[in-house]
Amino acid sequence: MKVFTCLKETPSRDTRYELSPDSSWIGNAEVTHEISECDEYALEEALKLKEQHQGEVVLLTAGRAESEKSMRKGLAMGADRGVLILDRERELSSPYRVAAALEKVLQDQEYDLILTGTQSDDYGYAQTGPMLAQLLGLPHATIVMQIQVQEDRGSVRALREMESGWFEWVEIPLPAVLTIQAGISQIRYATLRGIMQARRKEIRKIELGGLGLDLSSMPHLEIERLYFPEQTSKAEMIEGTPDEIASTLVDRLRREAKVL
Amino acid sequence: MKSPRRWWTGSGERQKSCNPPDCGGEAMMGEIYVLLDHSKGRVDTLSRETLALAQQLGRAHGLGVKALLLCGPSRSAAENVAGLQVDEVLVASHQRLEQYDPDAHCHALTRILAQDRPLAFLMGHSYQNIDLAPKLAASLKCGLVTDCIGCRIDGESMVFVRQMFRNRINADVRVRSPHPWIATLQSGAGAGNDLLEGSSPVVERTVDLSGLAHRRTVVETVGAVKEKVDLAKADMIVAAGRGIKRKENLRLLEELAEVLGAELGASRAAVDSEWLERDRQIGSSGQSVAPRLYIACGISGAIQHVVGMRNSANVVAINTDPDAPIFNLAHYGIVGDLMEIVPALTRKLREEKGR
Numbered sequence: 001m002k003v004f005t006c007l008k009e010t011p012s013r014d015t016r017y018e019l020s021p022d023s024s025w026i027g028n029a030e031v032t033h034e035i036s037e038c039d040e041y042a043l044e045e046a047l048k049l050k051e052q053h054q055g056e057v058v059l060l061t062a063g064r065a066e067s068e069k070s071m072r073k074g075l076a077m078g079a080d081r082g083v084l085i086l087d088r089e090r091e092l093s094s095p096y097r098v099a100a101a102l103e104k105v106l107q108d109q110e111y112d113l114i115l116t117g118t119q120s121d122d123y124g125y126a127q128t129g130p131m132l133a134q135l136l137g138l139p140h141a142t143i144v145m146q147i148q149v150q151e152d153r154g155s156v157r158a159l160r161e162m163e164s165g166w167f168e169w170v171e172i173p174l175p176a177v178l179t180i181q182a183g184i185s186q187i188r189y190a191t192l193r194g195i196m197q198a199r200r201k202e203i204r205k206i207e208l209g210g211l212g213l214d215l216s217s218m219p220h221l222e223i224e225r226l227y228f229p230e231q232t233s234k235a236e237m238i239e240g241t242p243d244e245i246a247s248t249l250v251d252r253l254r255r256e257a258k259v260l
Numbered sequence: 261m262k263s264p265r266r267w268w269t270g271s272g273e274r275q276k277s278c279n280p281p282d283c284g285g286e287a288m289m290g291e292i293y294v295l296l297d298h299s300k301g302r303v304d305t306l307s308r309e310t311l312a313l314a315q316q317l318g319r320a321h322g323l324g325v326k327a328l329l330l331c332g333p334s335r336s337a338a339e340n341v342a343g344l345q346v347d348e349v350l351v352a353s354h355q356r357l358e359q360y361d362p363d364a365h366c367h368a369l370t371r372i373l374a375q376d377r378p379l380a381f382l383m384g385h386s387y388q389n390i391d392l393a394p395k396l397a398a399s400l401k402c403g404l405v406t407d408c409i410g411c412r413i414d415g416e417s418m419v420f421v422r423q424m425f426r427n428r429i430n431a432d433v434r435v436r437s438p439h440p441w442i443a444t445l446q447s448g449a450g451a452g453n454d455l456l457e458g459s460s461p462v463v464e465r466t467v468d469l470s471g472l473a474h475r476r477t478v479v480e481t482v483g484a485v486k487e488k489v490d491l492a493k494a495d496m497i498v499a500a501g502r503g504i505k506r507k508e509n510l511r512l513l514e515e516l517a518e519v520l521g522a523e524l525g526a527s528r529a530a531v532d533s534e535w536l537e538r539d540r541q542i543g544s545s546g547q548s549v550a551p552r553l554y555i556a557c558g559i560s561g562a563i564q565h566v567v568g569m570r571n572s573a574n575v576v577a578i579n580t581d582p583d584a585p586i587f588n589l590a591h592y593g594i595v596g597d598l599m600e601i602v603p604a605l606t607r608k609l610r611e612e613k614g615r
Contacts, residue, residue: 017425121426124423126390126406130391130395134398135398143390143391160387164545164548169479170476183532219436221433226431235587242600245605249594250609252592259552
């Protein structure tokens with residue numbers, strides 16, 4: 001069982017964002033980065049599959065050179081090796097372009113399954129996985145919460161989240177692309193031994209320019225402006241000590257809202 | 261029916277003009293296509309909202325609007341769409357379109373959209389379309405903007421509004437690609453459910469799906485829980501979010517709920533952390549509720565949660581982050597530590613009861 005896991009490095013989840021002066025991107029000078037949340041769950045699923053079915057887990061990342069640090073963490077958790085597409089000028093800012101770059105690298109690789117997160121912590125478009133599947137001609141399933149590989153049938157069963165508390169099990173033939181939902185499992189910690197081993201594991205680096213992609217011919221999503229959501233609040237903000245707040249709120253709920 | 265409160269109203273500010281190379285600076289002309297999702301013969305609410313938005317854009321900017329329906333041979337949904345005010349209802353029926361199948365749906369839509377090349381193709385941001393839209397966009401090699409909370413026409417181009425960075429920042433996005441520009445729209449992105457009724461010709465579109473391999477099979481559909489807690493009927497709800505931090509803190513909310521006679525609810529984060537059972541989850545992947553009183557404790561107010569509770573008559577939000585979007589729809593807001601505020605509130609209510 002050979003599983004490729006596509007990881008993206010994104011700003012840490014506790015980042016308090018600032019905007020760049022022209023509002024075209026975030027402006028924080030010193031943002032720390034980490035593996036995007038859903039992608040970390042995708043990696044956890046890949047590592048579980050390796051435990052059940054043996055084989056190899058390969059990390060695939062497109063990003064800045066610093067992404068290597070997040071990939072090392074993935075290797076310390078148990079992945080075997082990594083491939084990093086170096087996007088030094090942030091040219092892969094639209095999902096189609098990311099999918100095209102990943103496809104190019106995967107074209108001459110062997111794999112049974114490709115896992116990635118349902119959506120990323122930065123753009124959050126939730127497009128790269130299904131787009132990659134379409135470009136590779138593979139079946140896919142999104143928002144996956146559980147995976148059962150049916151080796152004898154050459155297929156995978158995936159539990160997909162649906163609306164209003166419903167789920168469905170779907171079966172698709174291998175190889176396939178699955179996008180994994182966050183919060184579905186307990187993510188393992190890297191052991192000290194894992195961290196030591198990760199230093200010696202291979203990360204192959206590929207320059208984006210060397211892939212021969214005509215990025216300008218691909219669909220692009222142009223971010224014209226970023227801004228914080230307008231505060232449209234008409235809420236009455238209640239202040240004071242906890243006891244004062246409680247008194248005021250109970251009074252409002254009784255006299256104004258008439259719910260008590 | 262009361263229209264849902266809009267939690268975000270958009271800036272309304274006109275953007276600087278911008279001429280994409282394929283439009284030559286002319287005013288926009290053409291058509292907007294809208295996908296009608298349906299179940300049991302009825303067009304679903306989100307699709308109706310999306311179509312209402314397209315009608316509004318069409319009227320304001322002189323664009324045509326067509327509805328597009330994919331269905332099985334029984335065509336039960338097609339009977340219910342002739343009363344919409346659109347230029348045409350396009351119906352493609354085929355055995356393979358009876359149930360959602362990404363390959364069949366993508367293939368059918370690719371054929372129709374590549375032939376007609378409308379300006380834009382709008383879909384509801386449903387779980388099904390999250391699965392389908394990126395595949396379709398890759399198949400057509402067109403740009404897709406997902407999860408939009410707004411959409412406007414700006415001169416010769418369209419601006420899609422969506423949230424990024426875990427819902428903390430809004431972005432205005434333009435698509436640079438051949439038409440159609442594809443978008444999935446959240447509930448509340450448009451005018452609500454004010455769909456214009458009228459009459460429209462139904463036009464058959466044949467799609468050839470023979471020879472298309474059958475790759476995805478639905479093995480089983482399962483409900484989240486056997487004995488579902490029905491929060492939809494709850495009169496009051498005390499809801500827990502990521503901000504309660506530890507399962508032990510849930511006790512404080514339980515005590516408040518008890519004195520109020522309220523049900524406990526949860527955001528997705530609280531359920532994922534296993535603080536509460538999944539049958540108490542409120543939001544797009546959980547239940548939709550409309551109690552008289554909703555007390556959101558440590559819930560930031562991500563759109564996925566908001567769509568499930570914005571019809572609550574009175575919302576109290578307690579959060580440490582003054583910028584949390586939950587305050588945008590709250591009637592009463594408290595910036596502070598819920599570990600202090602909630603017990604004080606419980607004490608006050610007990611005190612009054614004892615009187």
